[in-house]
Amino acid sequence: MTTEIIFAGFGGQGVILAGKILTLAGMSEDKYVSHIPSYGAEMRGGTANCSVIVSDEEVASPVIEKPDVVVALNKPSMTKFEKWLKPGGLLIYNSSLIDIEPSRKDIRTLALPANDMAAETNNARGANMVVLGCLAKVCPGMISGVKPFEFALDEAISARNKKFNPINIATIEAAYNKDYDIK
Amino acid sequence: MAKGRPLINKERCKGCGLCIRVCPKKILEMSKETNGQGVSFPVCIDEASCIACSMCATMCPDCVIEIEAE
Amino acid sequence: MSKKYEFPKSMNDVPTHYCGGCGHGIVHKLIAQVIDEMNIQQDVLLVAPVGCAVYAYNYINVDSCEAAHGRAPAVATGMKRVHPDKLVISYQGDGDLLAIGTGETVHAANRGENITVIFINNAIYGMTGGQMAPTSLVGQVTKTTPFGRNADEVGYPIRACELLNTLVEPKYIERCAVYDVPHINKTKAAIKKALTYQKEGKGYSFVEVLSMCPTNWGVAPTVAADWVKDQMEPYYPLGVFRDVPGGVTPEAATPVAGVVTK
Amino acid sequence: MAEKVLMKGNEAIAEAAVRAGCRFYFAYPITPQNEIPAYMAKRLPEVGGTFLQAESELAAINMVMGASAAGSRCMTSSSSPGISLKQEGISYISGAQLPAVVVNMMRGGPGLGNISGAQGDYFQATRGGGNGDYHVVVIAPGTVQEMADCTLKAFEIADKYRVMCMILGDGYLGQMSEPCVLPEFVKEFPAKPWALTGKTPDRKQNKIMSLKLSGIDGELNAHTKALFENYQKIQDNETMSETFMCDDADYILTGYGTCARVCKKAVKMLREQGIKAGLFRPITLWPFPAKELEAACKNAKKILTVEMSMGQMVQDVKLNCGRSVKDVDFYGEPGGIIPSVDAVIEKVKSYE
Numbered sequence: 001m002t003t004e005i006i007f008a009g010f011g012g013q014g015v016i017l018a019g020k021i022l023t024l025a026g027m028s029e030d031k032y033v034s035h036i037p038s039y040g041a042e043m044r045g046g047t048a049n050c051s052v053i054v055s056d057e058e059v060a061s062p063v064i065e066k067p068d069v070v071v072a073l074n075k076p077s078m079t080k081f082e083k084w085l086k087p088g089g090l091l092i093y094n095s096s097l098i099d100i101e102p103s104r105k106d107i108r109t110l111a112l113p114a115n116d117m118a119a120e121t122n123n124a125r126g127a128n129m130v131v132l133g134c135l136a137k138v139c140p141g142m143i144s145g146v147k148p149f150e151f152a153l154d155e156a157i158s159a160r161n162k163k164f165n166p167i168n169i170a171t172i173e174a175a176y177n178k179d180y181d182i183k
Numbered sequence: 184m185a186k187g188r189p190l191i192n193k194e195r196c197k198g199c200g201l202c203i204r205v206c207p208k209k210i211l212e213m214s215k216e217t218n219g220q221g222v223s224f225p226v227c228i229d230e231a232s233c234i235a236c237s238m239c240a241t242m243c244p245d246c247v248i249e250i251e252a253e
Numbered sequence: 254m255s256k257k258y259e260f261p262k263s264m265n266d267v268p269t270h271y272c273g274g275c276g277h278g279i280v281h282k283l284i285a286q287v288i289d290e291m292n293i294q295q296d297v298l299l300v301a302p303v304g305c306a307v308y309a310y311n312y313i314n315v316d317s318c319e320a321a322h323g324r325a326p327a328v329a330t331g332m333k334r335v336h337p338d339k340l341v342i343s344y345q346g347d348g349d350l351l352a353i354g355t356g357e358t359v360h361a362a363n364r365g366e367n368i369t370v371i372f373i374n375n376a377i378y379g380m381t382g383g384q385m386a387p388t389s390l391v392g393q394v395t396k397t398t399p400f401g402r403n404a405d406e407v408g409y410p411i412r413a414c415e416l417l418n419t420l421v422e423p424k425y426i427e428r429c430a431v432y433d434v435p436h437i438n439k440t441k442a443a444i445k446k447a448l449t450y451q452k453e454g455k456g457y458s459f460v461e462v463l464s465m466c467p468t469n470w471g472v473a474p475t476v477a478a479d480w481v482k483d484q485m486e487p488y489y490p491l492g493v494f495r496d497v498p499g500g501v502t503p504e505a506a507t508p509v510a511g512v513v514t515k
Numbered sequence: 516m517a518e519k520v521l522m523k524g525n526e527a528i529a530e531a532a533v534r535a536g537c538r539f540y541f542a543y544p545i546t547p548q549n550e551i552p553a554y555m556a557k558r559l560p561e562v563g564g565t566f567l568q569a570e571s572e573l574a575a576i577n578m579v580m581g582a583s584a585a586g587s588r589c590m591t592s593s594s595s596p597g598i599s600l601k602q603e604g605i606s607y608i609s610g611a612q613l614p615a616v617v618v619n620m621m622r623g624g625p626g627l628g629n630i631s632g633a634q635g636d637y638f639q640a641t642r643g644g645g646n647g648d649y650h651v652v653v654i655a656p657g658t659v660q661e662m663a664d665c666t667l668k669a670f671e672i673a674d675k676y677r678v679m680c681m682i683l684g685d686g687y688l689g690q691m692s693e694p695c696v697l698p699e700f701v702k703e704f705p706a707k708p709w710a711l712t713g714k715t716p717d718r719k720q721n722k723i724m725s726l727k728l729s730g731i732d733g734e735l736n737a738h739t740k741a742l743f744e745n746y747q748k749i750q751d752n753e754t755m756s757e758t759f760m761c762d763d764a765d766y767i768l769t770g771y772g773t774c775a776r777v778c779k780k781a782v783k784m785l786r787e788q789g790i791k792a793g794l795f796r797p798i799t800l801w802p803f804p805a806k807e808l809e810a811a812c813k814n815a816k817k818i819l820t821v822e823m824s825m826g827q828m829v830q831d832v833k834l835n836c837g838r839s840v841k842d843v844d845f846y847g848e849p850g851g852i853i854p855s856v857d858a859v860i861e862k863v864k865s866y867e
Binding site for chain 3: 187188194195197198199200201204205222235237238240241242243244245246248249250251252253
């Protein structure tokens, strides 16, 4: 099985970090993984995205043309990447910040109030962590539960910020334990 | 006054004449004959007057002159 | 009788390709003499430039490397970083040092690389046949300034010592000349001091030498020597601009601001 | 076996260089390879090495020349416009027979272009972008693992043959993270009796130079012929390539780096649709793996070269596939656009 995911949002929402953590989590489970961030001048002006592949077989191309999943943390990202989804793909959009509905009818959608859910776990900046917990839940077979994220956070987070790992794990866990209504 | 003598390796000489100009005793002059490169070279016309000051050798860009001194 | 002045041991006994009366030969000899006196033939690494002195390694018998035009200080930097215990000499002409290689010149000095740059300033491009150099004098006729260098069009000649003397890091900057014996002796002393400082780890040293190019100036060697004294020296004053170990420390060498504290 | 780590391609190159014994690194910032200098600035001091941010690309490559002449393993890195500036030094280093490694994380061109990954520097890299008759060994990794492994190989080849080696990647490969098992530290290095270490009484002075002025004697003629004898040895011994499902393939896709990965995906999808496609991926671009390509193409009906440029490697494919030029087709996208798998598949299907 191969899952191709695009994370997108504005700078500061931690979309590239979320992608990296998912990649590391996949690696810890001996999956084949790849992560390509948007970079350089592309990142100036506020938008950021990354492409993550988690697969049971060798990743042929790390480039994602038709994602299985798009995670859009703000409105411009949804507008841009919704149309990339393959038919039947899943759009997870941050309904805390996005006040419009997805327009495509041939995809599945999930309104995820990521900012609100993060705030509920006292982790106001943890919308990206909510996404990770949600993905582990709604993409069966990709990541086995919350455990792999502990390793991933430990690898990805600098020593200075490691003190936030427990609260981030708690946020991921809370998001993982929710039930989601995919339309 | 020291006594000395210039040893002139004429085949290295390019005939610039800078040595002749700096000699305080005016005992160097250009040769009539030419070396293998076809240029005139300095000759000492009065070795007895050489004071081994080494000015000619110092000035020479081509390491033509060595100085022997007593 | 014994030899009072002899052919330098660290010079190869081969004829040079320089023209008669060219200052390069004098400076090569001085470098070889200093190497002999300091007994550092095993320690010196020479960078030869593009320009008339490209064959310096054929005459001075030390391990040597050619550099592309203007890049000698960069090559010297690489060598020095690998062998901090060796004495690296970057030997350069005026086009190399102040035109195509201005960036490398300024930045090696600014980093305070512990190398010695010997700069032969003869106010003209020799190897290519007499074009304007960045140091050609105003009014000087060259192949590319047939009516004389026009300052309105191409600016005034650059003074390397004064330029580098605005930087913090250089430790020793002196301008010398080789148009007569007393000045040749001073030049040798300057080269020796520069290499001594380098050996002691003092930092960047720069010796400029006003030199003759009779062929491309189109004059006799003796006239060329006078031209250095009468025409060049007034614009390029001789002397020690900076000798930090020796106590000549201009204000520029002691910055009082520009350091960010945490 | 060593542990797997997730690394960016750029970082994998930097760490592998350190493990290959590179202790001197000089560079000037340019996107998309800035992770290499940032990594080296932190890493090299830990192993007693020297990182120096040069004032220009020209200075950086010439610092490499000096450091190599002095006998060290050294490296510089840049991206396309910066590599253009380095061509002077690359030519001099090649002429002077110095070993060194340069990394080019290609971006879109010509000119300032853009900062997306691209493959427009193939000609410059493989034909010799500087003046004169010479070659640079060009290695084009396709994964982060290969970026580490090829860096080690580049230092090895550089020292073995006294040549310049280029790692030719692109912005995507440089920025991409993948799991990677880092190579072990290299412990043994070849002797360099030619290096500048100070002339001792027991030997003649060492001279490193590319000037061979004596035209009448044919000094440069002989020197260049000697260079090319050396290049011939490299061609005979050092080609690297990957063949994937070529044995029974009707259609051979060829591409390197990022493009090869797109092609690999296309091959897999074509096979699922019952179309016999295969991939030939040169890893060394110079020397070009000519024999290997010819063998891979023996039974193919058509060969399609895919590039992130307007067609550069395709010339080498035409020259070396042992087939009629008419059998070789091309598809490419310039300016930092990655050819899509769909477009590649469509192209192949059009041959049916």
